[in-house]
Amino acid sequence: MKTACVFPGQGSQTVGMGEDLFRKYPEYVKTADEILGYSIAGLCLKDEHQALSNTEYAQPALFVVNALSYLDYLDANPAPAYLAGHSLGEYNALMASGILSFEEGLELVAIRGKLMSRIAGGAMAAVIGTGRKELQNILDEHSMEVEIANYNSYLQNVISGPTEKIAECEKLLKEQKLKYMKLNVSGAFHSKYMEPVKEEFDAALSKMHLKAPKITVLSNYTGLPFTEDNVRTNLSMQLVSPVKWLDIVETLLKETDEIIQIGPGAVLDNLTKRIKKGK
8 A cells, every 4th residue: 555644834733742752762762852852742742832833843843853754754664755844844854855964954944934034023824715716817807916825625725924904804705705823823925935044044045955756745745746856946936935735635635545744733634634625
């Protein structure tokens, strides 16, 4: 049976995540602490300063827990035939495929989280009940200064933009009888509003020692497989472009027998169910 493992992105983090994993893989925890300069277990299990809601800390925390969750999965299962990850989760897919090591993946994610947290005044919201083209038509018709940032399923998309513009969209979209839900994130991710930090991120990316994938990974930016030659372009553009999750899952449903979420929560399992039902 061919399986695909998929990793969730920011928003799936919860206080208490990873407790058993931290005990099982202490060498990885020690490495993470050395790279980050703080206790990853303390952050995930106690979060005394409510840092898990901060992009700078949420991204490395989730990367570590996703990575350890995958190691735990491999202890009892064969390696998957395909990999993918939603936004931040894509870095876990790259690590699982051998493109990035755990250390370099965590270093890159920590830099990414810091840079993305620097862009203040942004917000995101899920819009449920219409397709991406129909939603884009509504936004264009009313000259809304927001972008579609995630193509999550046939009838679920995420918009991204300045906080006040996202707020303006709420009334408009509810008038269209669409379900609207503001997301608990601190920036306008996967949109042109991340452009100010892209050059600095690209500089960090250029220093990474990337290898050819051992397992096929589907890209958020293109929906197509990563190669040794396109990793940097795909990750750079992922920062400012929509996550094509629907496209990825459509491919995985054709090519594999089962899609398994690795990491906290069930958001990707739920999206797979929606896509299977055409929703």
